[in-house]
Amino acid sequence: MEKSEYGDRNQLVDGNKVDWKGRSALKFKYGGMKAAFLILTTLGLENLATFSLAVNSVPYFNGVMHYELEDAANMLTNYMGVSYILSILVAVLADTWIGRYKSVLFSGFFEFLGLALLTTQAHYPSLKPPFCNVNDPTTICKIPSVGQKYFLFIGLYLLAFGSSGAKAALPSHGADQFDESDPKEANQMSTYFNTLLLAVCMGGAVSLTFIVWIQINKGWDWGFGIGTIAIFLGTIIFAAGLPLYRIQVAIGTSGLIEIMQVYVAAIRNRNLPLPEDPADLYEIEQDKEAAMEIEFLPHRDIFRFLDRAAINSKPDIQLEKSQAPSTTSPWKLCRVTQVENAKIILSMVPIFCCTIIMTLCLAQLQTFSIQQGYTMDTSLTKHFHIPPASLPIIPIMFLIILVPIYDRVFVPLTRKFTGIPTGVTQLQRIGVGLILASLSMAVASIIEVKRKTVARDHNMLDAFPVLQPLPITTFWLSFQYFIFGIADMFTYIGLLQFFYSEAPKGLKSTSTCFLWSSMALGYFLSTIVVKSINGVTKHSKNGGWLEGNNINRNHLNLFYLFLSIVSLINFFVYLFVSKRYKYRPQGPIVNADGKSNDLVA
Structure with missing residues (x-):
């Protein structure tokens, strides 16, 4: 990636972030709050379109589609569960192959398509069971036909897939617009995350009041239709911000696989003695050019059992600092930085559980x-x-x-x-x-x-x-x-x-x-x-x-x-x-000893 055309490297953002033409992004020209505002607007519109479905869909499944109340409740929880689980899959795709910007665009398309199908079904009588008062015990309501069920489930789970993409990629793409190593932009990132909650709440407030009222008083087709329009506008607004965004380049390899490689290598090398000097652990040579493209983390004296993943299991092979031997599998030998990333993820697990x-x-x-x-x-x-x-x-x-x-x-x-x-x-x-x-x-x-x-x-x-x-x-x-x-x-x-x-x-x-x-x-x-x-x-x-x-x-x-x-x-x-948690040794929140400024400090 050519950077000399910009002169001062301090004008470049951190990480592999580029502009919409694939050039290294400049701090004063790309990203910041002006770009994040478009992302927050998209997030608010997405929540406006989907939040009412999460709180008011059981009456639709029960009263319009004639599912039993228990089945209707299970449909809602299954929809929400699938949406949460799929967000992990979309996140891996965003980080590894297609990037966060494209992930949001694809997600917006699937959300729009899902809501459009639900709107169509709610509007046309032939796509849903005949009207029936489900609260009248003397009336036997006709259940949906197979075709009507498929139509509903296709629309619902297209929406779930699209919503999962928004959860996975939108918040992190917004955070990509800031440089944590820059004190001014670190302050702006704090504002961004707080405003993110505000955007979600404002979208949810409109959805809980206006959209729910429309669904109850004007018809479900109108309620779903307004949500469809909101998703369409949100996707257009997001796409229009392309010339302003800092775009994180997809790394091409799965970060989760690299974490797994550390554990596999550590288990394979479990009988090898740990070196007294961490400098003896394997790491490629760090220079100024490499530091711009490749993440480097210093060794930390925690979870030492994982350090075995960076021990050469074949002492007869002399490792070059520039790269690992081509005969050495990444499932047997990992970089120190790779090991440190595995330590960070492991350290975050107890926080997650709490x-x-x-x-x-x-x-x-x-x-x-x-x-x-x-x-x-x-x-x-x-x-x-x-x-x-x-x-x-x-x-x-x-x-x-x-x-x-x-x-x-x-x-x-x-x-x-x-x-x-x-x-x-x-x-x-x-x-x-x-x-x-x-x-x-x-x-x-x-x-x-x-x-x-x-x-x-x-x-x-x-x-x-x-x-x-x-x-x-x-x-x-x-x-x-x-x-x-x-x-x-x-x-x-x-x-x-x-x-x-x-x-x-x-x-x-x-x-x-x-x-x-x-x-x-x-x-x-x-x-x-x-x-x-x-x-x-x-x-x-x-x-x-x-x-x-x-x-x-x-x-x-x-x-x-x-x-x-x-x-x-x-x-x-x-x-x-x-x-006992230690923040990663890069970023603005690190003490001199590398320990966290934790809750009771």
């Missing part, structure tokens, strides 16, 4: 808290009520208010004291969110005690399904949503930035999918925990804590308290693992 419990708590706010809302007074005014299914708008509105305050007030203020571009380190930010999640569950337990007290005082414990709401406003639930909204702002965006910043160059998109994987595991764990709690408590006075349909007779307050305690224990485990 965040699963938070999504377990989030799942309860999206299920049981909404059930609570159905029993409470939802009136805002005499003539206006907020649907319980729209209760997630409460934390979203809180976040829309809090994110700008966090980014414009809290971060600059703490930055003056810490000298860290993000105000606090990513690990500190994640930890704050985890402790707030525990507090949110504790508050939820208290609010549930208050709600049941009102039901008991008005002899309404057995009034379920509710013929009239309890004389307690649903906005009591806003306390737990408010606290968890702040936890969201700290943990999930902190995780996204942490995974991106710490990951090897070849695994940037893949690493951000750790967040989606954590959320998927949290939702899956929620099902297991609920069933386990019911199994353990089935011999109590009123049966299992969460059994049956009468939430007034359940012990939801005890379940929330249990989650609060589990979250608190999880937080202390997180303190233990974060204390």
Whole structure:
């Protein structure tokens, strides 16, 4: 790659980032917030188009397509699960072969096609079962034909595939527009990740209100159609930013395979003694030209068992510093940098595991808290009520208010004291969110005690399904949503930035999918925990804590308290693992001794 035409190399961005013509990207000409703004706009429009499907699709599957309620709920969870899992596959493709920019374009096309098919099916009567009142037990509703089922599933899973690509490539492509080694751009990257959450929330707010209202009052074809237009506009806006983007060149080899090579080589060399001097481990020669194209990391004295992957298992072969012998397989001998990248990924695993419990708590706010809302007074005014299914708008509105305050007030203020571009380190930010999640569950337990007290005082414990709401406003639930909204702002965006910043160059998109994987595991764990709690408590006075349909007779307050305690224990485990985490030795957040400025430092 020719760079001499630019003169001063300091004007070049870090890494293998090029402009739209394949030339090395210049800092003053490409990337930055102007390019990131287009990406954030795309992300907001994508969330606007798809979020309503995640919260309001069960009525469509049940009421329009005539699936049983249980089957409709499973269709939704399967759709979301596939979307999360596929994001890992798309991320690998983006990092390795097609690049993040092209990945987003392809994803936008598949999302558009999927929503267009759903819009078409919702509009034409021949593509769906005849109208029928599924709530009338005397009526037998016709189930979808085989062709109608295929049409629905093709549209739904094309949308899932496209959505997975947006999750995998959009956030990391936006982060590519900044240079972490430049203090000014490191500050801008912090703003980008905070604004990313704001864009998601604004798109979600419109989807939860306007799109849901359109679906219910104007028809599902109109609701899906508006989402289709939003995806189309988002993809066009994203594509139009090509002349402004810094584009990370795909590395051509899988970063995951390189990580696997380290483990295989370390196992093969397990009987070899570790050298006392790390300089004896294998690494290609580092020079100024190579450093511009190839990632180099210094050896760190952690996870020493992996260092065996960089030991020459054939001492009779003299290694050249320029390259490994052609006869040596990469599954037997790895570079020090490759080994250090494997150490980084291994170090991130405990952090990843500690965040699963938070999504377990989030799942309860999206299920049981909404059930609570159905029993409470939802009136805002005499003539206006907020649907319980729209209760997630409460934390979203809180976040829309809090994110700008966090980014414009809290971060600059703490930055003056810490000298860290993000105000606090990513690990500190994640930890704050985890402790707030525990507090949110504790508050939820208290609010549930208050709600049941009102039901008991008005002899309404057995009034379920509710013929009239309890004389307690649903906005009591806003306390737990408010606290968890702040936890969201700290943990999930902190995780996204942490995974991106710490990951090897070849695994940037893949690493951000750790967040989606954590959320998927949290939702899956929620099902297991609920069933386990019911199994353990089935011999109590009123049966299992969460059994049956009468939430007034359940012990939801005890379940929330249990989650609060589990979250608190999880937080202390997180303190233990974060204390021992060492940030990668490149970037703005590194102490002189190479140790992390961790949560309790």
